[in-house]
Amino acid sequence: MDEKHYSIGEFANMTGLSTYTLRYYEQEDLIVPQRDENNRRYYTVLDLKWIGFLLHLKGTGMTMEQIEDYVSLRKQGDQTIDERIDLLKNVQKDSLAKIEEMQKNLKVLSDKINWYEGKKNNTINDDFETYQNRINQGDQKDE
Amino acid sequence: MDEKHYSIGEFANMTGLSTYTLRYYEQEDLIVPQRDENNRRYYTVLDLKWIGFLLHLKGTGMTMEQIEDYVSLRKQGDQTIDERIDLLKNVQKDSLAKIEEMQKNLKVLSDKINWYEGKKNNTINDDFETYQNRINQGDQKDE
DNA sequence: TTACAACTTAAAGTTAACTCTAAGTCAATT
DNA sequence: AATTGACTTAGAGTTAACTTTAAGTTGTAA
Numbered sequence: 001m002d003e004k005h006y007s008i009g010e011f012a013n014m015t016g017l018s019t020y021t022l023r024y025y026e027q028e029d030l031i032v033p034q035r036d037e038n039n040r041r042y043y044t045v046l047d048l049k050w051i052g053f054l055l056h057l058k059g060t061g062m063t064m065e066q067i068e069d070y071v072s073l074r075k076q077g078d079q080t081i082d083e084r085i086d087l088l089k090n091v092q093k094d095s096l097a098k099i100e101e102m103q104k105n106l107k108v109l110s111d112k113i114n115w116y117e118g119k120k121n122n123t124i125n126d127d128f129e130t131y132q133n134r135i136n137q138g139d140q141k142d143e
Numbered sequence: 144m145d146e147k148h149y150s151i152g153e154f155a156n157m158t159g160l161s162t163y164t165l166r167y168y169e170q171e172d173l174i175v176p177q178r179d180e181n182n183r184r185y186y187t188v189l190d191l192k193w194i195g196f197l198l199h200l201k202g203t204g205m206t207m208e209q210i211e212d213y214v215s216l217r218k219q220g221d222q223t224i225d226e227r228i229d230l231l232k233n234v235q236k237d238s239l240a241k242i243e244e245m246q247k248n249l250k251v252l253s254d255k256i257n258w259y260e261g262k263k264n265n266t267i268n269d270d271f272e273t274y275q276n277r278i279n280q281g282d283q284k285d286e
Numbered sequence: 287t288t289a290c291a292a293c294t295t296a297a298a299g300t301t302a303a304c305t306c307t308a309a310g311t312c313a314a315t316t
Numbered sequence: 317a318a319t320t321g322a323c324t325t326a327g328a329g330t331t332a333a334c335t336t337t338a339a340g341t342t343g344t345a346a
Binding site for chain 1: 192196199200201202203204224225227228231232234235238239241242244245246247248249251252253255256259260262263271272
Binding site for chain 3: 007008009019038039040
């Protein structure tokens, strides 16, 4: 099983990454495809899952460097599991904070849109600041 | 009122931006401070609110270019309100999509952490893929 | 046999959004 | 008198994460 082989070109199409990027990731030790009898790279469905996971990590805001650290820990075996957990928990925390921050920013944006709409149809006369204060009565504001 | 004046250095401290950045934003027409009798920039509390709003826009993922477009529309007066609403709604849509994407990525990350913890204390024997499938039974997966 | 896809190394280019330097001026403060 | 902070223009440097080019090699396919 798992015997299907994909060339770098095919794999690029499957993952949405360019062949350049795939080679670049390999240079950074993030993926290590196997080689055929002509020294050509080939990727398998396992590589596909792995890349999928990497892209999820990237998508949380993890930098290449952090991902490289994580991959390096993985290579060192099970005794690094606690370190990996620590690393991922840190990323989790940062990612959560980032999402919350974005939600705050989005809230201001949405308020602004509503304010514009209200201005247009004359249901709002306040200036934006006043409108915000009125509409967000009782909300906690930290920062 | 609103008579307090802040030098660029003070204003940099208040906003967390550098004086370089402030001058750069000015170059890009994002803020236009006033000048005193010696041609020195000064900023007011209105500028502070404005920068605050800009930073919220930035925080939604809006690029400088989009912000510059928005500011340019503002300068053209009330007849551009519809365009501004369109622009902001687009940003809102993108920002929301981005947040949702990040939440998906964070979910995978959290699953991974839980999987590691479960592996550590022997409450999980599945490999990660199997664990994910088991734990996320009945979830929609689009993409 | 011509084209195509992959292979290599090394290095340069790209993008956004700053960030900093140079080099000289000016006004206020110590 | 010296320091400090701000002013100017123009241009160079920074960072991350690719992206592309060069320049030559090799194997498979039409």
